[in-house]
Amino acid sequence: MKNVKQQTIDWAILHYDTWQLYIAKTEKGLCYVGSPGQSHEELKSWIQKRFPMASLVENENALTPYLKELQEYFEGSRQTFSLPVDVTGTPFQQEIWAALNQIPYGKTCSYSDIAQIIQRPAAVRAVGTAIGANPVLITVPCHRVIGKNGAITGYRGGTEMKQYLLQLEAQHREDE
Numbered sequence: 001m002k003n004v005k006q007q008t009i010d011w012a013i014l015h016y017d018t019w020q021l022y023i024a025k026t027e028k029g030l031c032y033v034g035s036p037g038q039s040h041e042e043l044k045s046w047i048q049k050r051f052p053m054a055s056l057v058e059n060e061n062a063l064t065p066y067l068k069e070l071q072e073y074f075e076g077s078r079q080t081f082s083l084p085v086d087v088t089g090t091p092f093q094q095e096i097w098a099a100l101n102q103i104p105y106g107k108t109c110s111y112s113d114i115a116q117i118i119q120r121p122a123a124v125r126a127v128g129t130a131i132g133a134n135p136v137l138i139t140v141p142c143h144r145v146i147g148k149n150g151a152i153t154g155y156r157g158g159t160e161m162k163q164y165l166l167q168l169e170a171q172h173r174e175d176e
Contacts, residue, residue: 009047010059014067016074019161021137023063023070026051029084030066033137035157046135050088073138076172079105081139089133096130103144106173108166110148132156138165 009031011024022034022043031050034043047056060067065083072078087097099117103109109117111131115124134142137157143165147153155162 007051007054009051009054009056010062011043011056012058012060012063012067014070016071021070023066024056025063025066026054026086028086030136030139031086032135033070033139035137036161037158050135070138074168076168079169079172085136085139087135087140089130092126093130093133096127097134097140100131100134100140100142100145103141105141106169108144108146111145111153112148114145128154137161144169 007026009024009026011022011032014021014023014033019036021036022032022038022040023030024032024043024047032043032046044056047054069078069081069083073081087094089097095118096114099114102117111124111127112121114127114131115121118127120126131142131145132154134140134156137143143155143157143162145153146166152159152163152166
C-alpha cells in the first residue's frame with residue numbers, strides 16, 4: 001500500500017464585534033468561512049463531508065493572513081480579497097461563484113441578474129441553491145445577491161449578517 005499523506009485542514013476563529021466566525025484552510029487556500037453562532041461541531045461536520053480523510057487542526061498562525069484580510073474588510077479598509085481560496089463544487093456552482101466575484105464592493109445584484117450573467121435566465125432557483133452552497137462567506141460575496149424587489153433574502157450567515165455586510169459596504173463605499 002502506498003504511503004498516503006493525510007491532508008490537514010487548519011482552522012481558527014475570527015472574532016469581530018459579538019461574532020465568532022470559524023474559518024478553515026487547506027494547503028491550497030481558504031475553504032470555509034462560517035456564520036455567527038455556529039458551533040465547532042458544525043465546522044467538523046462540514047469538513048468531514050468534503051474532506052473525509054483530513055484532520056482538523058486549530059492553527060491560528062496558518063490562518064493569520066486570512067484573519068487579517070477579513071478584519072480589514074470589517075474595518076472598511078479592504079474591498080477585495082487577495083489570498084487563494086480552495087472551493088470545490090459542481091461546474092454550475094463554480095460558474096455561479098465566479099459570477100459572485102464580479103459583483104463590485106458596495107453593489108448588489110438579484111438572483112435573476114446572476115442567471116442572466118451566466119446566460120441561463122430560467123435558472124434562477126438553481127442560482128439561489130448554488131449561492132447557498134458557497135462555503136466561503138464574505139470572501140466570495142454571496143451577501144451581495146438580493147431579491148429582485150430589493151428584499152434581503154436568505155443567507156447562510158443569517159439575514160441579520162447579510163444586512164450588516166451590505167450596510168458596511170454601502171457606508172465604506174460612500175467614504176471613497
